[in-house]
Amino acid sequence: MNALPLTDRSLHIVVDMQEVFASNPQWGFAGIHKIVPAIAELAKARPMATLWTRFISAHSAEEAEGSWAALYRKWPGATLAAGAEMGILPSLLPYVAGPAAVFDKPTYSAFHNPAFTKILKERRADTLVMSGVETDVCVLATLMDAVDRGYFVVMPEDALTSSDLDGHKHILDVIPRRLQSQVYRASVATILEQWR
Template identity: 40%
Template sequence: MAAHGLIHGTLGNTCLHVCVDMQRLFSVGSPWAIPWAQKVLPAIEELAGRHASQTLFTRFIPANRPGEAPGAWSRYYMRWAEVTLANLDPKYVELLPTLSRLAPPAWVLDKHVYSPWTEGSLDRQLRGSDFDTLVVSGGETDICVLATVLGAIDRGYRVVLVTDALCSSSDKTHDALMELYRSRFSEQIEIANLEEVLGAWR
């Protein structure tokens, strides 16, 4: 079982806040709305606002039209035709307004799958940087956050999950994933709340 808190010490200039998919696509009015995204938004706003130049926002970009995506994604977007770009108001792809005002200096990275690593853009952005620690917030805990975290672990990053800045549309699987992070990745994931992270990030 992983110890709670920042067991590997303080945070600093080698730390990057990765905020996963806090978009209108997952807010009120969207077919993919996450009911408690608004609950964690203030924590994300504070973290990103304090460290805007060391924040990267990812955005999930759906397929253009049903059936256009590769492989099993084609079937996925036949099921979710209403959220393809051809059928979706473009505003839903945007970050939530209180976060979009932070970019720049925050960075924005678009992706078409759950992981920000698969298409290579994040690796290219981080190549040559001093970042060795990723502080992760956003949603969903059990889908895109999971993909982000596993990719970061594989690349050797120190990973910090901010407990009160994560959300999911399923309480059950959110809780299950938090238990997985704590119990199975005790050497590679630290779990702390916003107050602890802000206090340690100098």
């Protein structure tokens, strides 16, 4: 078993485990619920080291810019104007250590929220364990920004998913192989065993 770069400064980042990706008619997918127990296990083990992100849609396509406007023209039901629910899944709320642990973002990567980057620096984070959705969109964008900033990333294979399972599997296979000195793939059980 290869050692993971986990220390007392490592953090667990839960990416976008929100109602919009569970029940929204345009963006929701049932598979999100399959990873809830694994995410809960990680969060319960390290509640104060767990941060949560929420993707916040534009109010409408008309209020979005550039390619974002095109996205919301394609998916109008996922906008705030359409009533898309942005809250964290109720089944995971017991593991959220208060509002200060939640970081909203209007883009795929969490690093576009200055408060998120600030807390990583304040806590002197070294490794980010990234769970959530979608492996091939918001998780990937946040992961690449993390690597660019010098963080190690651990991908818990049983705590990640996507509405596009082929895309999910491709990212899990390719990214840790291509960035093998920076990105690691492991089960939640292995992460918990090594992250003491």
